Amino acid sequence: EVQLVESGGGLVQPGGSLRLSCAASGFTFSSYAMNWVRQAPGKGLEWVSTIRGSGGSTYYADSMKGRFTISRDNSKNTLYLQMNSLRAEDTAVYYCAKTVGGLPHGSFDYWGQGTLVTVSS
Amino acid sequence: DIQMTQSPSSVSASVGDRVTITCRASQDISSWLAWYQQKPGKAPKLLIYAASSLESGVPSRFSGSGYGTDFTLTISSLQPEDFATYYCQQANSFPQTFGQGTKVEIK
Numbered sequence: 714e715v716q717l718v719e720s721g722g723g724l725v726q727p728g729g730s731l732r733l734s735c736a737a738s739g740f741t742f743s744s745y746a747m748n749w750v751r752q753a754p755g756k757g758l759e760w761v762s763t764i765r766g767s768g769g770s771t772y773y774a775d776s777m778k779g780r781f782t783i784s785r786d787n788s789k790n791t792l793y794l795q796m797n798s799l800r801a802e803d804t805a806v807y808y809c810a811k812t813v814g815g816l817p818h819g820s821f822d823y824w825g826q827g828t829l830v831t832v833s834s
Numbered sequence: 835d836i837q838m839t840q841s842p843s844s845v846s847a848s849v850g851d852r853v854t855i856t857c858r859a860s861q862d863i864s865s866w867l868a869w870y871q872q873k874p875g876k877a878p879k880l881l882i883y884a885a886s887s888l889e890s891g892v893p894s895r896f897s898g899s900g901y902g903t904d905f906t907l908t909i910s911s912l913q914p915e916d917f918a919t920y921y922c923q924q925a926n927s928f929p930q931t932f933g934q935g936t937k938v939e940i941k
């Protein structure tokens with residue numbers, strides 16, 4: 714059974730940093746691109762970032778470029794999102810999600826339960 | 835960036851009704867279109883991928899169609915568990931973008 718379990722969310726001050734983790738199990742982690750998607754309170758879904766299975770290529774939404782860094786440790790079956798220079802508008806539930814198939818882009822067939830990040834003083 | 839526009843933003847319907855939600859892409863995305871269902875406090879669930887392929891385990895009352903820029907999600911006979919918010923997503927190119935969502939409410 715595929716499982717994705719996020720952790721690392723919490724309350725952080727504007728300008729601060731946070732690292733999210735997503736522990737994966739039930740599939741060959743290194744074979745699939747992984748993603749972060751966020752959802753601000755009461756709002757829709759927003760794609761944040763994608764990393765290829767090998768970790769060799771990464772992709773970011775423009776508003777996160779230069780502030781967020783996606784990475785993965787295939788030996789630990791874990792996905793990460795390092796978030797720096799956090800702003801109030803980064804407040805959201807952050808989901809990790811697995812991409813269908815072997816390409817970096819595609820639909821997301823499995824999602825974690827989400828972790829809440831609150832940026833506030 | 836490719837913009838995804840869903841309509842309507844909300845729909846009121848009764849159990850047994852046929853419900854149709856549309857999604858329009860600002861440029862050709864071939865069949866790189868997915869549909870998700872999200873219930874309050876829960877993660878999204880993949881319903882349809884590649885515009886018309888039903889994800890394993892999803893009831894056959896859900897169907898998707900379309901190609902290029904215009905896509906449709908149809909629920910043939912609405913069930914009580916289908917009241918939720920539905921999102922389309924283009925997976926053709928980065929940044930992968932979502933529609934703004936369509937809330938299906940009880941009439």
